Amino acid sequence: MERFSVLFFLLLFTSACVQKAKADGILSTYYYQELCPIAEEIIRQHVETEVYQDPNVAAQLLRLHFHDCFVMGCDASILLDDFEGIESEKNAGPNLNSLRGFEVIDRMKYALEIACPGIVSCADIIAIAARDAVVSRGGPSWEVFLGRKDSLKASFYEANKRIPAPNSTLEILIANFEDHGLEIVDLVSLSGAHTIGRSRCTSFKQRLYNPQPFEEVWDVRQHEYFQLLRSICPEEGHDNDLVPLDIKTPRRFDNLYYVNLLRGHSLLTSDSQLVTEDTVEYIVSNLVWQYAFDQRLFFEHFVNSMIKMGNIGVLTVEGEVRHNCRYIN
Numbered sequence: 335m336e337r338f339s340v341l342f343f344l345l346l347f348t349s350a351c352v353q354k355a356k357a358d359g360i361l362s363t364y365y366y367q368e369l370c371p372i373a374e375e376i377i378r379q380h381v382e383t384e385v386y387q388d389p390n391v392a393a394q395l396l397r398l399h400f401h402d403c404f405v406m407g408c409d410a411s412i413l414l415d416d417f418e419g420i421e422s423e424k425n426a427g428p429n430l431n432s433l434r435g436f437e438v439i440d441r442m443k444y445a446l447e448i449a450c451p452g453i454v455s456c457a458d459i460i461a462i463a464a465r466d467a468v469v470s471r472g473g474p475s476w477e478v479f480l481g482r483k484d485s486l487k488a489s490f491y492e493a494n495k496r497i498p499a500p501n502s503t504l505e506i507l508i509a510n511f512e513d514h515g516l517e518i519v520d521l522v523s524l525s526g527a528h529t530i531g532r533s534r535c536t537s538f539k540q541r542l543y544n545p546q547p548f549e550e551v552w553d554v555r556q557h558e559y560f561q562l563l564r565s566i567c568p569e570e571g572h573d574n575d576l577v578p579l580d581i582k583t584p585r586r587f588d589n590l591y592y593v594n595l596l597r598g599h600s601l602l603t604s605d606s607q608l609v610t611e612d613t614v615e616y617i618v619s620n621l622v623w624q625y626a627f628d629q630r631l632f633f634e635h636f637v638n639s640m641i642k643m644g645n646i647g648v649l650t651v652e653g654e655v656r657h658n659c660r661y662i663n
């Protein structure tokens with residue numbers, strides 16, 4: 335009898351939390367508990383299968399969440415195609431011929447619309463898929479806060495303006511993240527997403543043939559690394575050839591990205607900026623050293639920062655749940 339009362343109280347409490355979350359317009363980890371209890375399981379199974387078939391999908395899904403959240407917030411605006419007044423973000427500089435995984439999201443949405451029509455937003459699908467993608471490569475797991483609505487618009491202009499460029503200086507990166515309500519610790523831990531995935535030669539080629547003044551080649555090891563990169567990415571052509579962001583364990587979500595940085599094996603200028611020697615900069619490189627030595631700390635900070643990023647500009651009252659992630663209803 336006593337056990338029954340505790341259970342009943344717990345149910346009541348959970349339901350109250352869900353109601354409160356809905357009323358407040360804030361996200362909640364219980365959001366689909368009543369509305370569509372199998373939502374997360376459907377997404378998890380899709381990610382598992384898709385990553386099994388093509389391990390590159392994990393990095394694509396993770397990056398999709400970042401590029402969604404940094405443009406008008408995590409509202410699935412990134413998924414909208416060009417259509418009737420919508421100028422798709424997919425064609426903006428940082429995304430064109432680079433951002434992938436859209437068909438994977440389509441397939442998840444299709445399955446979710448069969449299971450729970452009109453309930454699970456595309457923005458939530460991206461957020462859950464990003465978490466499951468990290469887990470699929472050996473990274474940490476976390477509870478995803480849910481209840482985002484999908485936007486009714488996209489912004490090609492903001493996609494060009496708000497997503498940081500790979501040749502950004504540290505100052506620019508810090509300012510960009512601050513604009514999104516993120517701190518230095520978020521910049522450093524989220525950059526650790528580059529422990530998986532690949533970059534096209536075009537995104538870093540200028541470093542190899544025309545280094546900026548702030549990018550001195552420091553030592554023999556970096557020199558050798560750059561030689562290797564030059565052999566993959568010659569000065570002319572091969573712009574779309576792909577190179578792993580983490581040269582050591584490109585398909586494993588671990589802390590070797592930071593170890594690479596300390597060895598001078600950073601692929602993008604933006605990565606290399608985390609170990610420059612001047613010093614706000616001290617805070618930044620100090621975090622890099624800590625993550626390089628302590629994967630648990632990296633995972634802990636990464637999870638906190640992903641949750642923070644997943645909260646940027648979310649729509650909980652305005653917006654809709656799209657039936658097809660590529661078009662507004």
Ligand code: HEM
Nearest residue numbers: 393394397400432498499500524527531532533534537604
């Ligand atoms: C700090 C500023 C950042 C810059 C300047 C940046 C830039 C880039 C660039 C240029 C690429 C390669 C794109 C290409 O050449 O096709 C890339 C790949 C990637 N980025 Fe970032 N990024 C940043 C932060 C982040 C964050 C915060 C995340 C996620 C939390 C992330 C996740 C990824 C992933 C997973 C890939 C590999 C994608 C794939 O293999 O398809 N990046 N990034």
